[in-house]
Amino acid sequence: MSKIWKVAVIGAAGRMGSEAVAAVNQADDMELVAALGNGDSLELLVEYSAEVMIDLTVPAVTEQNVRFAVEHDIHAVVGTTGWDQERLSNLETLLKEHPSVGVLIAPNFAIGSILATEFAAKAARFFESVEVIEMHHPNKVDAPSGTAVHTAQKIAESRAVAGVGPSPDATETDPDGSRGAVVDGVNVHAVRLRGLTAHQEILLGDAGQQLVIRHDSFDRTSFMPGVLLGVRQVAENPGLSVGLDRYLNLD
Amino acid sequence: MSKIWKVAVIGAAGRMGSEAVAAVNQADDMELVAALGNGDSLELLVEYSAEVMIDLTVPAVTEQNVRFAVEHDIHAVVGTTGWDQERLSNLETLLKEHPSVGVLIAPNFAIGSILATEFAAKAARFFESVEVIEMHHPNKVDAPSGTAVHTAQKIAESRAVAGVGPSPDATETDPDGSRGAVVDGVNVHAVRLRGLTAHQEILLGDAGQQLVIRHDSFDRTSFMPGVLLGVRQVAENPGLSVGLDRYLNLD
């Protein structure tokens, strides 16, 4: 008989949290033992014997939630932002006292998005040219997206290691900036369009050929397979892991 | 029996000209009666009874070629650039003396590209958001492409007539210009990628839906169906026509 994980969701009333509650309830190998909202006591995690905590709360409380979990030997899968270097260092210190506990903190749980970045970086050393286009809903306040910047950085690293030069570009006149942003030497374009959610396309070109890697996030459910994968593997990965790519065993 | 057009190609040794010679030779309803290069006498058009002249030369000689054709009651299909307002006015004056002669001057003979622009402009009044992405080989010196600028202008006109406001955009921070150029209120992005030729994509978005219109020009042969269509219809369109869209009867 396969393992049934006892899972608690913290921040269960939020938009992501309520999706996580639904996803855990639908997973055959998980049992939802607690769904905590604002003001609920963390002691309930212990009372209901949670093995893994999913934290989808807010920056102000995520650190104390995760520290509570680690101190009670509960693994944690964390999608909340706000983990700066100091918080991460403190957490690692605490984890040394609980060497069997695993914590996964991931800024992005959409597996397809992580794969797109990973594949683009791997392919980038074989192509003369590479550019990134990200497309989002028009209510987004920053451009380009953090994901696109991250992808451009990974591409740049991969090309630097392989000794590949910059993408060729003979542009002499571009009065209005149509060539977009240049992030670590990679041109990045941001589209804002009603109807879209979060999309990224990486174009790689060489003589006579093109490779296109595209990821579409249509809604929040796109994060749930990644969250569940985190729950299933966090116990086998003691210590701190930042980024879901560590769990995907792509190499 | 259907009509067989007697066609002459001027500039026959050039890159576009040689494609036109091949295209005319392959067309069942055309006979190539002359293929003139640099230094050949225009009198050969008369000698060989050409009915339609295809001019694919250079700005320095195209005007005298076309005027010769009109004066000898030969229709002309012209893909050469360099026709400013003065040249066009002079040609119209000449055409009045030869009311049965047709001249088509077109900056772009790729039918698909013309359709893409036309469809985008028609659709633009029904969508909250619209942006343009053009993609070309990295040896291109200007950005964005003339075709993309033309498309943005036609989109802007269509939206102005319909009273549609600007595309929504909440962007507050974009330090490196990832949002691209703004042409007549329409965001235009230019990609340069080895392996590509000339491509354009128009994205139209509204609540819950997206319409994408994309054109790919893979090589120079893409212009030939438009040139042949011009040959077949120029006699029925006496006077001066600028732009192949006039012949496509899209309305």
Next chain:
Amino acid sequence: MSKIWKVAVIGAAGRMGSEAVAAVNQADDMELVAALGNGDSLELLVEYSAEVMIDLTVPAVTEQNVRFAVEHDIHAVVGTTGWDQERLSNLETLLKEHPSVGVLIAPNFAIGSILATEFAAKAARFFESVEVIEMHHPNKVDAPSGTAVHTAQKIAESRAVAGVGPSPDATETDPDGSRGAVVDGVNVHAVRLRGLTAHQEILLGDAGQQLVIRHDSFDRTSFMPGVLLGVRQVAENPGLSVGLDRYLNLD
């Protein structure tokens, strides 16, 4: 001051109906005067002076709803299926007694989808090759989609009128049927993929070029702009109109 339409939604508790209620509430030029569900009396339409009725009910009751509206000089915008030829004929007879009343019955209110089909049909006579790919969620029980069949039929009609022959195809061996369905001479491919909703892509090819027209329906909200456009124009279109394309003035 611009006109404020008094609108009633019938079938207001259903999935489409509740979206329509929300859309009417958000429209500046409309006032929701009634939202009727199962069992509510149609007399409320009269009591609250509805000018336009939106019917999003079920085949069993849509006919009596629309007839009630026409008899009380209320215009109707109808998204319910089940209108066979007999029902349509009876409705037209009734409409002759109420010559100022307009009824719009549309199988598809996604404006982008209607435009995609329309543009594909217009372009199809200029390209040697054309194929259709539709993509839907994997719970769909029929393939290909009705929209794709409709698109293929319109393409075939357009090519027949223009005297364009079949798309070239040298396939000799295709043991497993990878070339898809052939609908009125047009190859149609159906993809089923978790995460997708309703998408259609028309590929048109000629020497050296490709034109791609793609529509994505991400969710039910994609139908609302079409429903509101129907409300705004139904009074100006007395009699029966089948299909929203009649209102788009594309020519």
Next chain:
Amino acid sequence: MSKIWKVAVIGAAGRMGSEAVAAVNQADDMELVAALGNGDSLELLVEYSAEVMIDLTVPAVTEQNVRFAVEHDIHAVVGTTGWDQERLSNLETLLKEHPSVGVLIAPNFAIGSILATEFAAKAARFFESVEVIEMHHPNKVDAPSGTAVHTAQKIAESRAVAGVGPSPDATETDPDGSRGAVVDGVNVHAVRLRGLTAHQEILLGDAGQQLVIRHDSFDRTSFMPGVLLGVRQVAENPGLSVGLDRYLNLD
């Protein structure tokens, strides 16, 4: 100073061969020492001290060419088809007598195409649904393409190893076969379109997201970077390698 490879091209007058001659001539780290056509003696390879032979000939002569190279301690990069299991076995036997010689036989030298297949196989275990669409020029006689079949097989293997079940599909009625071919449980669709060359798109879908991996081969030059990469690495890979993916170090 970096190594300059002395390279000979066999089949130099053919379509692929002439591209290879041009590519070697343009490579800074290669010197073309011989370009052999039909009837030229293989002894010229020895006379001009070739270190690597590129064989782009025909099935009837490729085996004797490669055996000659191995016997004279010349590495070989082979793009010719016709290498059945017996030929490969015999070659491996011969290579044991020349343990420092490397031979690379690859059915596909388009690096982007190999990457697309590789990435699709890696991603396939994370997604509920996966389908393959290949698009080619309409003169192709077989469907689906060998590359698409290969991709489907690699995807199927990857999913089998990970214990992933078949893609969900509720289709009940599909009278004309729009769902395409099923290759090892993966639906494969073949499009034939004038203007296209060789293209492949792999669609992977899960709740709320899609990953698309697409490769476009626009012309024969797309194979040359892969051929040159083979030349540069064949000496470091003694023995027989089948498939360029072995050289890409993707893991």
